[in-house]
Structures are given as C-alpha cells and as structure tokens.
Amino acid sequence: MRLDTMLGNLTNNYRGGGVFMIPVFKVAMAPDAPERVAEVVRSGRLEHGPRAEALEAELGRRIGNPRVATVNCATSGLHLALHLLVGRDPYRPDPTPERDEVLTTPLTFEGTNWPIPGNGLRIRWVDTDPHTLNLDLEDLERKISPRTRAIVVVHWLGFPVDLAELDDVLDRARRRLGFRPPVVEDCAQAWGATYRGRPLGNHGNTAVYSFQTIKLLTAGGGGLMVFPEAESHRRALRTRWFGIDRADDRTRGEYSVPEWGFRCPMDEISAEIGSANLEMIDDLLAGHRANAYRYDKELQDVPGLEHTERPDDRAPTFWAYPVKVEDRPGFMRRLGEAGIGTTVLARRNDDHPAVAAARESLPGLDSVADRVCYLPVGWWLTEEQREHIVDTVRSGW
Numbered sequence: 001m002r003l004d005t006m007l008g009n010l011t012n013n014y015r016g017g018g019v020f021m022i023p024v025f026k027v028a029m030a031p032d033a034p035e036r037v038a039e040v041v042r043s044g045r046l047e048h049g050p051r052a053e054a055l056e057a058e059l060g061r062r063i064g065n066p067r068v069a070t071v072n073c074a075t076s077g078l079h080l081a082l083h084l085l086v087g088r089d090p091y092r093p094d095p096t097p098e099r100d101e102v103l104t105t106p107l108t109f110e111g112t113n114w115p116i117p118g119n120g121l122r123i124r125w126v127d128t129d130p131h132t133l134n135l136d137l138e139d140l141e142r143k144i145s146p147r148t149r150a151i152v153v154v155h156w157l158g159f160p161v162d163l164a165e166l167d168d169v170l171d172r173a174r175r176r177l178g179f180r181p182p183v184v185e186d187c188a189q190a191w192g193a194t195y196r197g198r199p200l201g202n203h204g205n206t207a208v209y210s211f212q213t214i215k216l217l218t219a220g221g222g223g224l225m226v227f228p229e230a231e232s233h234r235r236a237l238r239t240r241w242f243g244i245d246r247a248d249d250r251t252r253g254e255y256s257v258p259e260w261g262f263r264c265p266m267d268e269i270s271a272e273i274g275s276a277n278l279e280m281i282d283d284l285l286a287g288h289r290a291n292a293y294r295y296d297k298e299l300q301d302v303p304g305l306e307h308t309e310r311p312d313d314r315a316p317t318f319w320a321y322p323v324k325v326e327d328r329p330g331f332m333r334r335l336g337e338a339g340i341g342t343t344v345l346a347r348r349n350d351d352h353p354a355v356a357a358a359r360e361s362l363p364g365l366d367s368v369a370d371r372v373c374y375l376p377v378g379w380w381l382t383e384e385q386r387e388h389i390v391d392t393v394r395s396g397w
C-alpha cells in the first residue's frame with residue numbers, strides 16, 4: 001500500500017501565513033487510529049493496562065531487548081532513569097554526595113536536560129562535535145571527574161553517538177577514577193536507528209525513546225525506557241506507578257511500597273494510537289532514509305553548505321536533515337520564499353537564564369550554533385517536492 005493511502009487524510013501540513021509550506025514535520029497517523037481509540041474510550045479502561053503492556057512487549061521484541069517499560073513521555077522516562085541510577089533520596093544514605101554533576105549536551109531539546117536539576121543535580125555542559133552535532137567524546141573524557149554522577153547522551157536527529165568509543169572513554173575513566181559513571185541515552189528522535197547493526201537500547205546503558213506527536217513513531221504522547229539489566233527494569237515497573245506493585249490486592253490496604261515512586265505510566269489511549277502507528281513505522285523510516293541519501297548525493301558541493309558525517313557503522317533515522325550553512329537567516333528566507341519549511345529546532349540549552357550558572361566555553365558548539373538548520377526530509381515528500389528543495393538549495397541564497 002502506498003504511504004499516502006495508508007496515512008489517509010489525517011495528517012496535517014504546517015502552514016505559514018496561509019501559504020502552503022513543505023513541512024519539516026508531519027504527524028504520521030494511521031487511518032484506523034480514530035476508530036481504535038473510540039473503542040478504547042467506549043471500553044472505559046483508560047489507564048495503563050493490557051494495551052500498554054502489549055505495546056511494551058512488541059516494542060521490546062522489535063528492539064531485541066525485553067527489559068522495557070512504557071511511560072507517558074520521554075521526559076518522564078529520562079527523569080525516572082536518572083532517579084533510578086543516581087537520584088537523591090532523603091530516606092536513603094547517599095554514598096557519594098560529592099558526585100553532583102551530570103555531563104550532557106547543550107545541542108538538544110530542553111526535555112533532555114531539565115530532568116538533571118529535576119533530580120537535584122547540576123548540569124555540566126559537554127561541547128558539541130561539529131561533524132556529528134552529538135556530544136564531543138574527547139571533551140566528555142576531559143570533563144569526567146570525581147564530581148561526575150552520570151552522563152546523558154543524545155542521538156541527535158537519530159544519528160547514533162559512537163557508543164563503542166563512549167564505552168572506551170568510560171573504561172578509561174574507571175581506570176583513572178575508580179568508578180564508571182552510568183549513562184542515559186536520549187533516543188527520543190531515534191526509533192529505528194541502529195549502531196553496529198543493533199537497535200539503540202542494546203549497548204549497556206539505560207535508553208529512552210519518545211512517541212510524542214511529531215516523533216517518527218507517535219502515540220500522541222508517550223515514551224519507552226529500555227534497561228541493560230533486570231534489577232533497574234524491575235524497579236522501573238514499580239516506581240513508574242508510586243512504587244506499588246499493580247498486581248497487589250489494594251482493597252484491604254495489604255500492600256507495601258519498598259521504594260517510593262512517580263506516576264508516569266503510558267495510558268491505554270496512547271498505547272492504542274502507538275500500536276496503530278507501529279504497523280507503518282518501517283515504511284515511514286524507509287522514506288526518511290531514502291530522501292536523506294538522495295540529498296547526500298544531490299547536495300554535494302553546494303557553496304556555503306556543509307554536511308554532517310555519515311560513518312557506515314550506524315543507521316540514522318534522519319528525523320530531520322541537518323545542514324550547516326553560511327548566512328542562515330538568508331538561507332531560511334530563500335527557502336521560505338520557495339515554499340520550503342526549515343527550522344533551527346532548539347535553542348542551545350546553555351543559553352537559558354534558568355541554567356546560567358552552568359555556562360562555560362564551548363567552542364565546538366559556537367562553531368555550529370549559528371549555522372545548523374534542518375530541512376524537510378520525511379516520508380511525506382513527493383519526488384517533485386524533493387527535487388524542488390534540491391534545486392532551490394543549489395541555486396544559492
């Protein structure tokens with residue numbers, strides 16, 4: 001079936017000033033999703049239940065790691081992941097109170113980083129690698145110190161971080177400092193990405209996916225935590241819901257909470273939307289990749305435009321297509337005039353007044369922050385639109 005018929009007429013175009021723009025993001029909604037949701041609503045069973053559990057099992061099967069837990073959004077998942085690994089708890093002794101920093105990337109959406117102060121920990125910014133737009137592993141290595149409590153990495157645009165190199169950095173840190181900081185991988189933009197042939201969520205760290213509305217796989221809102229071992233998985237299944245075992249009989253109050261928790265499981269409506277959309281996700285992803293590889297070829301040697309790296313040991317998702325351009329305002333204006341949407345996606349997170357105290361010199365980020373820009377690349381582009389984008393970029397700005 002063709003994607004446009006699979007997607008029915010439920011998808012929207014973002015329009016600027018009433019003018020049709022080729023959108024950078026589009027919501028991918030299966031045509032049978034509304035009817036499936038209506039059935040859930042009629043059933044009256046709306047909170048986390050069998051549908052969320054079925055989706056969870058299927059996502060774990062696809063990733064190849066059954067230690068998964070659905071949550072209501074990736075931000076909750078990142079918050080809970082940090083809490084489980086390194087969170088502070090006034091009712092438990094903290095054996096390493098001097099470790100109060102989490103190393104992370106500023107080139108991301110704020111949802112990556114706010115769970116760090118949310119867990120009572122300080123942000124320490126790691127510079128950006130201009131070739132990948134992910135965090136710079138050499139700067140990370142320099143900054144791992146006796147104060148490092150954890151590390152957060154983002155697979156930006158679904159381009160996997162070099163996880164083998166990261167592993168080496170952590171091994172060296174262990175030899176140098178006597179401990180290995182735990183890592184959380186933000187896979188929000190990376191459903192379907194692989195590193196050395198395996199989906200993200202299989203490389204020894206806690207990983208968190210997002211199914212927010214404009215992510216590749218959407219549940220309306222939702223997320224998935226993936227664990228490297230059984231113990232943190234078991235804890236997550238309880239602490240995502242107050243620390244209570246849902247199987248306990250609570251009617252007589254005969255249950256107990258060994259570890260307090262939060263309230264962030266995925267609900268049944270989101271799970272049904274996610275399950276409906278999962279059926280088309282592989283085709284959507286193939287569309288993103290095919291368009292991206294065409295751009296890679298057809299946008300070679302454009303004066304004033306630089307590409308990011310494409311090592312062959314990983315398969316990115318190309319949630320959006322990154323370019324580094326001279327005169328970014330001019331570039332975006334020119335494409336806008338031609339009916340092509342572009343975006344800068346997120347403000348560098350170290351710029352926000354809320355975390356001004358964490359500012360430090362980040363020359364790698366400085367070298368790209370005013371040049372990065374993202375082009376429409378998704379499954380919704382027609383051949384004609386893609387050619388129009390290529391021709392417009394090639395004609396200069």
Ligand SMILES: *Cc1c(COP(=O)(O)O)cnc(C)c1O
Nearest residue numbers: 073074075109111112188210212
């Ligand atoms: C979307 C996104 C998030 C937040 O995901 P939610 O599911 O909306 O909480 C976090 N990090 C990155 C990189 C994202 O793109």
